[in-house]
Amino acid sequence: MMTKPADAAAPAPAIDIRFGQVGLIQVRLRSTDPGAILDELTGRVASAPLFFQRTGICLDLTLLGRDPQLEEMRGVMDAVRRAGMLPVGLVGSSAAVEALSAALELPVLAPFRPQTQTIPVVQPPERAEPGIPALMQHQPIRSGQRIYARSRDLVVTSTVGAGAEVIADGCVHIYGALRGRAVAGARGEAGSRVFCQEFHAELVSVAGVFRVFETLPPELAGKPVQAWLDGDDLRVAPLSS
């Protein structure tokens, strides 16, 4: 294993502390009725399971217009968890929210947010989820490198070398030669596919079904190829022109 030069002399430290920003879904509560929350969230999760399943969310209490009781909040969190999401924090600015935060062992995120009771609510409930753009890779993916596109497609405009791995929860598109491994639908999305411009792959997988190419079939070698799941079978075929 290579180590970073900063810790080349001393043993590697157990942790790194970094300041970073992560995107987080906010669930704004207008009610604390667990049944209603579970119904609505379950619908959302079912519409885009790859995006919402086991996703961290924060609960925004500012639209409630009052400070909920601890037991109410426990009910809400239970509903959120049963819908398949993971509450990771609270948003609110009152002292009561601070107290809830301590009792629930959840941090208060963005406590500086002003009270929003006066702000009119414009939240069309049936808005389509915005698409996540694909992860773009313009440099060659070299032997030993591994690229993972979480909850989205992966686009490689260069080549994937032998011994390299490209993985996506969605589709994998390679506009150069594929000599390494390509894995689409890494979290089980059976509709995902692998596309490449020049096929020399070692392994191709879609939603857990994989095929190893010990020898390359002549009808595929060097050709533009796609791989997809047909029932339980992995099909690999030239892209018809």
Add this chain to the structure above:
Amino acid sequence: MTEIIVVTSGKGGVGKTTTSASVACGLAKRGKRVVVIDFDIGLRNLDLIMGCERRVVYDFVNVIQGDCTLKQALIRDKRLENLHVLAASQTRDKDALTADGVRRVLDELIAEGFDYILCDSPAGIEKGAHLAMYYADRAVVVVNPEVSSVRDSDRILGLLASKTQRAEKGNGGVKEHLLLTRYNPRRVASGEMMSVDDVKEILGLDVIGVVPESPDVLAASNAGVPVILNDESDASLAYDDAVARLLGETLPLRFLEEPKRGFFARMFGG
């Protein structure tokens, strides 16, 4: 402006040290002030190829650990006065190298006004190889036209693109060049060896030089005279072309075809 160039490959025995020695001599012959550093701690070889093994008193590790000054450890080449060698330690292990220590020595060499610092990397992807490439501005990746060498070079190119100071700071990355060595046009023609184009295609990089397989290389190593100083050898001319390309000249590649054999040689299998 000092440029730091790492000569690396991943795989062992492909000609890194031979290349470091010849490129260093080629740059020095063109009037550049050059220092070549052996990063292969414990397996000191560069001094042998350069023919200065009996003049090594202090080495790279001694400088890092403050046992001597940099000036005491730099060995001036007897043939080219603006070429210096910093030998590896033969008695220590690779843990004697530290990132801070390497940085200090490089900074001191930059302050001395050298034009080029060549870092002769050990094989592998361990600490020595990592530190040899970490501060580089450019990389010469030495590759033999065979599959395992190409695979290892691909790995090294991945590390150059991610585990170097330039990659971490995001200021343009390390400029990468491929140098093919042990190229045998006859075996390429018969399909036993990969061609320049095969290697270029797999690694997606341009080639800065192709050095033909030649008995002169081994002879030069044993004599302690870098092969580039043997004016009669194809390998020497090929290295000289590579140095010119490294300095920005555009030259066509030579020695890609089998040399024409004379009538008598063909008749009598010469």
